[in-house]
Amino acid sequence: MNEPSASIAVDALEPWPGTVAWRPVSPRLIVVHLIGVAAWTVALLGGLLAGYLIVRGSPWLWGMAAVVVLGVWRAVVAVRAVRAWGYAERDKDLLVRHGLVVRHLSIVPYARMQYVDVTAGPLERAFGLATVQLHTAAAASNARVPGLPPDEASRLRDRLTALGEDRAEGL
């Protein structure tokens, strides 16, 4: 039995260290998010550029600089946020953690599952990714795992439904 030692720092993203096998989401999700950030930044820059061409003035340039800085910052956050996502399958429940600024950890028992969604947007599909979402009867329960390769997504879905089935209960 380990003694509690100060060396094990408790982190909001690492509960029960050593006992839960966290699985990361695919790093390709970073690219998806970066493309999203880039598209957003380019759109804003385009708008500002158009404004600059119509009415010359330094505020437009300042705005463009701000957008670039914001875009870089968001890119950094996106990279770290994807690394913060994680999920773990335990015997009876699914753990999902996410979030950088506000950190979330959800523990959703398989028995409480009402249905499972597997979704993939066009960008996600292009990178061979899918999102699995587990729904319970409580609206607040939010167990969403993005950035899974399709095989892993369908494996997770099948496992979730299989585990959920034999415990059917009115509610």
Add this chain to the structure above:
Amino acid sequence: MVEARQRLHPLSPLLKGAKSIAVIAAALSWNTLGRVGATDFALIVLGLAVAVGIFSAIGWWNTGYHVVGRELRIAEGLVWRRNRAIPLDRLQAVEVRRPLLAQISGLAELRLEVVGGSKTEAPLAFLTVRDATALRERLLSLSARAVSPAVPGTATDAPAVAEPPLFQVRNRDLLISQLLTPQAFFLPFGVAWVITQFVMEGTWTFIGIASTVTAMAGVLLQPIRRVLRDWDFRLFRGERLVVNYGLLETRNQVVPPHRVQTVRITWPLLWRSKRWLHLTLDVAGMSGPEPGDDRGSDRLMPVGDLTQARTLVAAALPGVDIAGLATSPPPLRARWLHPFGLRFYGAGLAGAVFVSRSGRLTREMTLVPYARMQSVRIVQGPLQRRLGLATVYADTAGGRAGEARDRDLTEAYAIADQLAARARQARAALVSPGSAPPASPGSAGTVTPSSALPASPGSAGTVTPSSALPASPGSAGTVSPGFVPSEAKPPGDPVDETYWQRPEQS
């Protein structure tokens, strides 16, 4: 066997139409009356009334219901047909409601609460009282058979009318309790303000007065609405909770105890001198709480004292005694987030329920039975991260969650873990009543929770991994195995004994 589809009572279109006409007349408002004059107004209303009546009659003709197997099927609609099947094992609660007109004509409306509906699904309006009651009994017995085959016979013992109620609100107390609300306190000021307005302006038009009164009624008459709604509140406890209340609109609601998702106890500020509190309970399917509305949660006790509350909570959540629920406050450093009233926050793991308390002025306590929990969440915001705190939520299908706010992070994980383990156990006990949880393989018995729950919240943010996380469901042996343990704590249960303190009880 497929039984024939039945129609609603032939008077239903009239009654429903009457409701719509009242709504329309109200929508036209005083303004229109003033503009078009009384005769035209009457004509407009009459014309609309005929139209509404015809539509209602068509709707009635095409509406029918019947029970097929373990489903209630409701067909309705002429142009857009809808044929809805409600699996009765999903039934959460059933209410027989009798608005004023229905009381006069001896009819009743049957409302079913089903999970997933944003509003009450499939109100059957209207049936005769006898039909409604009979249908309700039938639906509930079918539902009970589907859910718990271990408890047969629930169908037969319908709540006897002669049986004295478990709890009854004296109407005098109800009146006083509603006088002790902010709205009632402000009513004199509101009236005085209106009167001075008119005296100052010196204009006394009928429309002006009527509009002001109507506008004031919306806000200030809420206590009166509550009095009318909760009038003659009686609660019976048979196999199920049966609640009767209402003056103008009587309601008779049946909630099977295993459908109770949360119970909330509230001590309003103004009631404190009377030592009164009120209880609400949540049933899945009633969407999130809407403030001030009569939807949302159900009343378990509109007003009463602690002794009565204890009886009622014990009736709704068997084995729970609210006088003996221990909670502990968040660590002292959480006062940065709650400068006032930190000590009114608290959370605790009792035998069968997760307890959380909050509120400085209006104190609230939320009880979430482990067996009803849907998921557990830990959320840590940026400020909380600086302080090493986190909030634990126990989500239920009722829309409300138990919250252990701003706990020490280590403790939050321990709570979440305990919640998950206890919920698992409670579910196991529900699915197979009587059978003990499986024996723990291996080292599950080695849980030493006292190290996982440091007595002083300030002690280093560390945790022993193996002790904080029961690796297998068997380790729940530290939790009492039964679904409804009494408040007598099992000897091995660490959380209640070594850590959680008693609440300040009066």
